[in-house]
Amino acid sequence: SQNTTFKIYRKAYQKSLPLLRAVRRWVKKLGL
Known part of the structure; x- marks a missing residue:
């Protein structure tokens, strides 16, 4: 699930x- 968190974080960034x-x-x- 860390990959999904990273995608969300990157989109917000x-x-x-x-x-x-x-x-x-x-x-x-x-x-x-």
Whole structure:
């Protein structure tokens, strides 16, 4: 069942990746 957990984790990670990039861009823009 570890394979299924890994697939779910990977899908969630791919969904959150653009969000992480947006946050990083905001941090650079705000100069934090």
